Amino acid sequence: MRLALAFALLTACAASPPARVTTAERLEGTDGALHAVLPLDRDAYTVVIFFSADCHVLAAHDDRIRKLVADFAARRVRFLAVDPEVDANLARDRAQAEQRRYPFPVLLDRGGALARSLGATYASYTVVLDREGNVRYRGGIDSDRVHLRDDATPYLADALTDLLAGNEPRVAESKALGCALRLR
Amino acid sequence: MLRYGFCAALLAFMAMAAFPERAWAQACCAGAGAVTPGRLAIHEDALVGLQFKVAHGFGSFSPTGAYVPSPPRTTEWELEQDLVAALRVLPRGQLALLVPVIQTYRRTPNQSEFGGGFGDVNFSARYDFTWAGEARYIPGIALLAGVTFPTGESIEQAENTLGTDATGVGTYQANLGLALEHIEGPWLFGVTGLVARRASRTVGNVTTLLAPQWTLLAATAYTFPNDAALAALVSYAVEGDPEVNGQKIESTRRMPLFGVAGVYPFTDQWRLQGGLYFNPPFSQLGRNTPALVEFVLSVLRSWS
Numbered sequence: 333m334r335l336a337l338a339f340a341l342l343t344a345c346a347a348s349p350p351a352r353v354t355t356a357e358r359l360e361g362t363d364g365a366l367h368a369v370l371p372l373d374r375d376a377y378t379v380v381i382f383f384s385a386d387c388h389v390l391a392a393h394d395d396r397i398r399k400l401v402a403d404f405a406a407r408r409v410r411f412l413a414v415d416p417e418v419d420a421n422l423a424r425d426r427a428q429a430e431q432r433r434y435p436f437p438v439l440l441d442r443g444g445a446l447a448r449s450l451g452a453t454y455a456s457y458t459v460v461l462d463r464e465g466n467v468r469y470r471g472g473i474d475s476d477r478v479h480l481r482d483d484a485t486p487y488l489a490d491a492l493t494d495l496l497a498g499n500e501p502r503v504a505e506s507k508a509l510g511c512a513l514r515l516r
Numbered sequence: 517m518l519r520y521g522f523c524a525a526l527l528a529f530m531a532m533a534a535f536p537e538r539a540w541a542q543a544c545c546a547g548a549g550a551v552t553p554g555r556l557a558i559h560e561d562a563l564v565g566l567q568f569k570v571a572h573g574f575g576s577f578s579p580t581g582a583y584v585p586s587p588p589r590t591t592e593w594e595l596e597q598d599l600v601a602a603l604r605v606l607p608r609g610q611l612a613l614l615v616p617v618i619q620t621y622r623r624t625p626n627q628s629e630f631g632g633g634f635g636d637v638n639f640s641a642r643y644d645f646t647w648a649g650e651a652r653y654i655p656g657i658a659l660l661a662g663v664t665f666p667t668g669e670s671i672e673q674a675e676n677t678l679g680t681d682a683t684g685v686g687t688y689q690a691n692l693g694l695a696l697e698h699i700e701g702p703w704l705f706g707v708t709g710l711v712a713r714r715a716s717r718t719v720g721n722v723t724t725l726l727a728p729q730w731t732l733l734a735a736t737a738y739t740f741p742n743d744a745a746l747a748a749l750v751s752y753a754v755e756g757d758p759e760v761n762g763q764k765i766e767s768t769r770r771m772p773l774f775g776v777a778g779v780y781p782f783t784d785q786w787r788l789q790g791g792l793y794f795n796p797p798f799s800q801l802g803r804n805t806p807a808l809v810e811f812v813l814s815v816l817r818s819w820s
Contacts, residue, residue, distance in 0.1 A: 386701065388741045418652050453650075454559075477559065477784040477820070478743045509559045509784070509820055516651035 353449060353465040359414065361437030362426040367412065369439075369446060371463045376408040377495060379488065381473070382447060383413040383438055384455035385420075385428045387511040392478045393456060394432045400473075401435045404492050413438040416447035417514045444515040456510030458488055460495065468495055471506030554600035554816060556610045558647055565816035567598040572809050577795075577802030579767065585797075593621040596635070600814065608645070614638040618668070620680040631680030635668040640691070648697035648704060660693035660710070672719045688715040702740075708733045716759075727756030729769075743781045750774050770803040772796055777812075789814040 358366035371378045381397065384390060401411050415425050415438055425438040441447055450459050450467065460469040469491035476484040491501035554563050573592040575585040586592070595618070602612040619632030640662030648656030668684020675681060693710035709732055716725040730753065737747035753771040757764045777791030794809040795802060 388739075388743070391741065478741075479781065479783045481783075507559070507820060512558060512647050512649045514649055514652055516654065 353446075353461055353467065357445075359439035359441055359446070360422065361439045362422060362429045363437040365437070367437060367439055369412065369414070370461060370465050371410055374408060375410040376463065377410070377468070377492065378461045379404075379409060379411045379492070380446075380450070380459045380461065381411070381413045382450075382452040382455055382457045382459075382510075382513060383415045383425070384417055384511055384513055385415070385424055387455035389477055389510040390456045391432070392480060393473050393476075394434075396473060396480070398433060398435060400489060400492075403489070404496075405435070407492075407496055409492055409496070411436040414441045414446060414452075415439070416441035416444035416452065418444070418516060419514060444513075447513060447515060453513055453515070454508040454510040455513055457508035457513075460488070460491055460501075462495075469501045469504055471503075472508040472510075475506070475509075477509040554602040554612050554614075554814075555642065556602050556604055556818070558644075559820050560818045561604045561820060563600075563602045563816050563818040565600040565814050567596075567600055567812060567814040569596040569598070569810060569812045570594075571596075571811075573806045574809060575797055575807040577770070577799075577805050577807065579804055581770070581800040581803045583797045583799045583802070583807065587625075589623070589625045591621075591623045595619045595621075595632075600816070606643070608647075609641065609643045612640045612642070614640075616668075616683075618683040620682075622678040622680050624678065627678060629676050629678040629680045631674075631676045631682075633669055633681060633683045636664045636684040636689075637667045638662055638664045648706075649699040656695070656697035656699075658695040658697075660691065660695060660708070662691040664689040664691075670717075685714070686719075687717045689713070702738050704737045704739065704745075706733075706735045706737075708735075721761075723761055725759040727758055727768075729753055729755040743779075743787075745779050747777045748775070749777070767804055769805050770801070771805045772801040784820070785818055787816050787818070789816060 353369065358368050361367050369378060369380060379400075381390075405411065413429070413434060413436060420440055420442075422440055425440070429438045451470070452459070456473055458469075458471065458473050459467055462468050469488065471487055473488045474484045474486045487503055487506040490503065494501045554565055556563060571594045573586060575583055578584055597617045599615040600612070602610055604610045615637050616635035617632070618635040619630065621630045622628065640660065642658055642660050644656060644658045646654055646657050650656070666684050666687050669682055670684050670686025671679050671682040672686065673682070689712055691710055691712045693708055695706060695708040697704060697706040710730070712729040712731070714726045716723055731751055733749060733751035735747055735749035737745045739745040751773045753769075753773075755769040757766055757768055759765070772795055773793055774796055775791055775793035777789070779787055779789045781787040790811070790813045792809070792811050795805070795807040797807050
């Protein structure tokens with residue numbers, strides 16, 4: 333019993349991601365440019381969506397992602413997708429970004445350092461960073477997986493709305509229901 | 517008669533019942549997770565479901581391996597309804613429960629009979645050391661363990677003339693297994709090895725101890741963008757000679773099984789799983805085992 337509890341605690345601790353990002357590293361994007369992950373001068377927040385070209389769960393959310401960008405980009409929220417998979421390929425991601433009409437670049441997180449530092453293990457896992465690199469929200473885009481429903485809880489949209497209003501997110505952490513990221 | 521065949525079919529279906537979720541380009545829930553039909557996908561925390569089975573015995577394999585069709589004017593059907601439940605107790609560990617209710621119809625040239633009742637309850641656990649799809653070269657590796665309790669009525673307790681009210685094997689059974697899974701695009705490939713050990717049984721002054729049963733199961737599944745999946749599997753089980761009152765009796769068993777299965781999710785929470793399994797009626801493939809065809813359909817509700 334004690335062993336099981338210790339193991340559960342250890343597992344939970346190991347899975348707990350840090351609340352802050354300090355990296356100033358710039359990642360190569362599908363637009364050919366290098367991008368910093370932290371918000372730029374004009375941005376209040378950066379939304380980082382962890383990407384896998386193979387993940388159908390993320391693909392199911394493409395329309396909602398585009399709508400989120402349309403709703404929040406003018407409110408100084410910057411969106412990025414980050415592909416940390418070990419077999420990520422810039423040409424493939426570029427084709428995917430174009431085909432899926434992403435209005436933001438997909439960045440290659442070679443070696444998966446950013447994913448590890450943010451505790452990303454699933455595609456569709458999303459993090460909202462403030463200008464100091466603090467993680468203000470992490471988890472799913474919403475409560476749906478593949479079969480999208482009108483009454484889904486829009487975790488990311490709610491968090492951004494709350495943050496832009498100067499409040500803490502009503503839900504600061506949720507569960508991402510996406511696919512396992514191939515990080516090794 | 518179908519009981520032992522059912523064990524093989526059950527093991528195979530268990531192994532079929534749940535490939536881990538990954539993607540459209542990532543295989544999903546229709547593959548190999550031995551020891552329970554209700555395997556949680558990686559994002560799921562719990563599930564409950566009902567499983568319905570219909571099996572028909574159409575022949576048997578003799579001790580020499582010859583396939584023998586059922587005699588004329590005899591038939592055997594078995595129906596089963598299972599309550600299935602699974603719960604994630606650790607990020608990578610899950611427990612599952614299977615409670616079966618079984619009915620058998622048997623007809624001989626002179627008699628027909630129908631009976632049934634509660635079957636043997638199965639409790640199982642699965643721990644995924646790695647998940648398929650997490651690493652490029654390291655497969656998903658899972659340890660499986662299960663116990664089947666003799667909660668059903670054994671053949672010697674049966675009161676019906678043709679034993680149709682027998683619903684259990686009459687002893688404890690422990691299973692241990694190792695499952696390996698690899699994802700390549702929308703395809704998932706899995707291999708599961710299982711060993712089942714039954715406790716000895718004493719009826720009157722006869723004590724019987726069945727030999728360990730070894731099962732190797734290979735399966736592949738293709739996952740569609742809506743999380744639906746189709747799978748095919750083949751398994752082969754081998755059991756050595758049993759002991760009766762300490763003496764080995766020559767009666768080895770070989771049980772081949774083929775199957776196709778699928779899963780269709782209606783929503784993120786509700787899914788339908790089904791499968792068709794059969795023992796191919798070709799001589800020398802099986803030995804000392806009935807030949808069955810079995811259809812399985814499950815309705816599952818999950819929570820994430």
